[in-house]
Amino acid sequence: MSAVVNVPLGERAYDVHVGRGLLAQAGDLVGPLLARPRVFVVTESRVAALHLASLRTGLGVEAPALELPPGEGTKDWVNVIRVVEWLLDQRAERGDVVVALGGGVIGDLAGFAAAILRRGVRFVQVPTSLLAQVDSSVGGKTGINTRHGKNLVGAFHQPSLVLADVDVLDTMPPRDFLSGYGEVVKYGLLGDAAFFGWLEANGPALRGDADLRVEAVRHSVQMKADIVARDETEQGDRALLNLGHTFCHALEAATGYSDRLLHGEGVAVGCALAxxxxxxxxxxxxxxxxxxxxxxxxxxxxxxxxxxPGDLPSAEALLDLMGQDKKVLAGRLRFVLARGIGAAFVTDAVPAEDVLAILRAG
Known part of the structure; x- marks a missing residue:
């Protein structure tokens, strides 16, 4: 079972391939993008040990790779400079292709490096986590974190191709897989009650059933592609994709962007709070x-x-952390709320005392 979802953005349109065995087909899929038989792979050490050899075999072209440390801490100024300098050392040209092999951290970081290298080079997303396959690899959001908060520096830079091979999800630790599921369930909650019902029936079997994984990823990607096509740079509808994220980003900051709370776990808690x-x-x-x-x-x-796990700041301190969110507009914090399952909307008319009451209740 496989599927192709097109992200229709005119001259910057691209396909998202979802299926099994896509690493082995990488040469056929990426080859048409190449001006010369060479790509530049940015990955991280854990993913490289599991999947880099298979990707190289599938590509069938020269593929030097930069391996970075795993974890959210990698998505920073130091490492974006490291990636750019490495690409320049490798004499990457404007017509070349950077391949991001990894989860959301690598995709965001490598995509941002590609966006600023030589004023923009093409890149291909090969997401290896469920979270990246259904969310961060699609839509062109790239960036890094700073001491002020998450994803506050970045650029919109669309990939030229996305290869979401659901077979690589077999190597994910259970907790990481469930973290990615936090983004899957978000799609049902924000705009598709029928999909949420499908997840209620099939969610527990996803990890062991590749065909169900293909359908869950395909449906999530199609929903995101539809929203991105309507609102590429998050001026309107795309903000709906932030359901749960205002709470999530504050909780991630409060837990030091550590393993205490993975991103998808924060999204799930954030959706429940929303x-x-x-x-x-x-x-x-x-x-x-x-x-x-x-x-x-x-x-x-x-x-x-x-x-x-561990202590959290007070409700007041968490609310203050929310004030650093990208979605603050004219000093007013915007929330994605819902009129029901599958019926999300964006508003800034939320009294602070109600947010504090929800945070105190947990």
């Missing part, structure tokens, strides 16, 4: 937050603040 806030404001049925948390529990995922 629905709790929506119910508190009378926007959705009181049963909706319970349904969201029940599904997260069925998947074995973090559902609330109390389940995050």
């Amino acid at each position: 629905f709790a806030l929506s119910a508190r404001l009378g926007l959705c049925a009181q049963e909706d937050p319970s349904r969201v948390r029940a599904h997260l529990q069925a998947m074995g995922m973090v559902r609330n603040l109390a389940e995050i």
